[in-house]
Amino acid sequence: MTYSIDLSEFESLMTVKGYEMLKIDSRYLVGYGGAGSSKSYSTAQKILFRILSEDDHRFLITRKTARSLKRSVFQLFRDIISQWDLSDLFSVNLSDLSIVCKANHNQIVMSGLDDVEKLKSITGITGIWIEEATEVTEDDFTQLDLRLRGHTSNYKQIILTFNPVSSQSWIKKRFFDNIDSDATVIHSTFNDNQFIDDRYKDVLNKLAGQNKNLHDVYAKGMWGDRKGLIFDNFTLIEDLPTDYEFRTYGIDFGYNHPQTLIEARIIGDSIYVRELFYKSQTLVTNLIDFMNQEGIKEDSIIYADSANPDKIVTIQNAGYRRATGAKKDVLAGIDFVKSKKLYVTEDSVNLIKELGIYSWKLDKEGKPLEVPVKLFDDALDALRYAVFTGEKIKISLAVVGKRKQSDMRGFSESPFRGSTSDRFRGF
Ligand SMILES: Nc1ncnc2c1ncn2[C@@H]1O[C@H](COP(=O)(O)OP(=O)(O)OP(=O)(O)O)[C@@H](O)[C@H]1O
Numbered sequence: 001m002t003y004s005i006d007l008s009e010f011e012s013l014m015t016v017k018g019y020e021m022l023k024i025d026s027r028y029l030v031g032y033g034g035a036g037s038s039k040s041y042s043t044a045q046k047i048l049f050r051i052l053s054e055d056d057h058r059f060l061i062t063r064k065t066a067r068s069l070k071r072s073v074f075q076l077f078r079d080i081i082s083q084w085d086l087s088d089l090f091s092v093n094l095s096d097l098s099i100v101c102k103a104n105h106n107q108i109v110m111s112g113l114d115d116v117e118k119l120k121s122i123t124g125i126t127g128i129w130i131e132e133a134t135e136v137t138e139d140d141f142t143q144l145d146l147r148l149r150g151h152t153s154n155y156k157q158i159i160l161t162f163n164p165v166s167s168q169s170w171i172k173k174r175f176f177d178n179i180d181s182d183a184t185v186i187h188s189t190f191n192d193n194q195f196i197d198d199r200y201k202d203v204l205n206k207l208a209g210q211n212k213n214l215h216d217v218y219a220k221g222m223w224g225d226r227k228g229l230i231f232d233n234f235t236l237i238e239d240l241p242t243d244y245e246f247r248t249y250g251i252d253f254g255y256n257h258p259q260t261l262i263e264a265r266i267i268g269d270s271i272y273v274r275e276l277f278y279k280s281q282t283l284v285t286n287l288i289d290f291m292n293q294e295g296i297k298e299d300s301i302i303y304a305d306s307a308n309p310d311k312i313v314t315i316q317n318a319g320y321r322r323a324t325g326a327k328k329d330v331l332a333g334i335d336f337v338k339s340k341k342l343y344v345t346e347d348s349v350n351l352i353k354e355l356g357i358y359s360w361k362l363d364k365e366g367k368p369l370e371v372p373v374k375l376f377d378d379a380l381d382a383l384r385y386a387v388f389t390g391e392k393i394k395i396s397l398a399v400v401g402k403r404k405q406s407d408m409r410g411f412s413e414s415p416f417r418g419s420t421s422d423r424f425r426g427f
């Protein structure tokens with residue numbers, strides 16, 4: 001069963017470029033551009049539109065890692081389904097990340113490109129969306145391209161969405177330097193997204209005088225070259241290690257900006273981090289609810305943005321008595337993190353995105369200055385708070401000599417117990 005959709009009403013729910021995408025039926029639809037231009041949102045809308053208005057569909061949604069899907073595209077589909085008030089019409093399966101339209105049995109299935117077994121098991125694909133396509137290899141793309149063949153009732157399409165972060169990308173050679181008559185390329189920036197807020201626009205516009213590369217990529221949506229990246233070296237991991245020396249949490253407060261919570265586990269010179277919470281328009285009470293649900297222990301060491309002492313008190317009053325203000329020395333914090341080996345869990349989608357953006361200001365000749373550009377650094381701030389403030393305390397403990405570092409091994413929870421740690425509260 002299909003639905004006849006009133007397109008005039010639909011139009012008001014979409015950006016102009018997104019609405020344009022609805023009608024494009026070429027084999028490849030390449031959606032590239034700046035940050036916040038509605039590439040992801042519009043693509044999810046288009047796929048839901050086709051799910052509702054066409055028959056016999058099984059859309060495969062994919063990106064580099066399986067663990068990044070749940071918090072990004074899967075959540076996006078759920079958000080749009082609920083905004084359109086269609087929750088009754090879809091059954092959503094959280095464990096295998098599938099969404100089925102109950103009326104016509106059309107399906108959306110998700111698999112990371114690293115989950116080869118799951119990918120192989122998904123047959124009868126009628127359309128594909130590769131999110132953050134610059135993260136995937138040309139070989140992966142070719143394999144996916146081969147999967148989308150045979151007879152289907154409707155047009156077959158592979159949608160690629162991405163920021164044009166590096167002109168070295170295979171995508172540039174494949175779809176930009178060479179013209180493919182089967183491909184339609186759609187370019188968009190925040191100016192094409194009427195739903196984006198003014199602050200976001202401001203931040204992107206201000207990039208112009210700070211870092212030309214960031215401005216090109218994220219404001220103008222032009223191919224860039226990753227010039228001046230601050231954290232140019234980190235490793236993706238599946239999970240945090242269970243045998244660690246320290247565990248701390250970092251919180252960056254925000255309302256229009258995302259409010260973020262990062263967990264850090266330290267072993268020697270290695271820092272292992274996971275993004276736990278990353279959401280705009282949330283209150284500190286929403287964050288506390290989340291921490292309770294996640295089972296974060298009340299005696300955990302939590303370093304939060306010291307610019308908001310009232311919020312820290314709210315967190316303490318909720319039982320997290322060791323929540324305290326973080327060290328906010330940005331350059332020393334960056335130096336510290338850069339001097340360690342950094343490991344990031346694959347599901348930390350926003351943190352990974354921020355790590356790929358966070359750059360030094362550049363001078364007129366394009367040389368990096370020792371000043372970071374303030375753009376998309378909410379998760380990174382929380383990361384710094386978690387590991388850098390903790391490091392200061394660790395040094396102090398070593399100096400005091402109350403407890404040698406080796407004694408701290410094996411503490412499954414906070415190593416800062418009893419009087420020693422209390423002495424350093426608020427450091
Ligand atoms: N059709 C829409 N209706 C309502 N809100 C929208 C719509 N399109 C985009 N938005 C809003 O704009 C924000 C940015 O959109 P989206 O995340 O799709 O941009 P993007 O181009 O994928 O950005 P990035 O380059 O960072 O991945 C969304 O979080 C959402 O709040």
Ligand SMILES: [Mg+2]
Nearest residue numbers: 039040041161
């Ligand atoms: Mg996106």
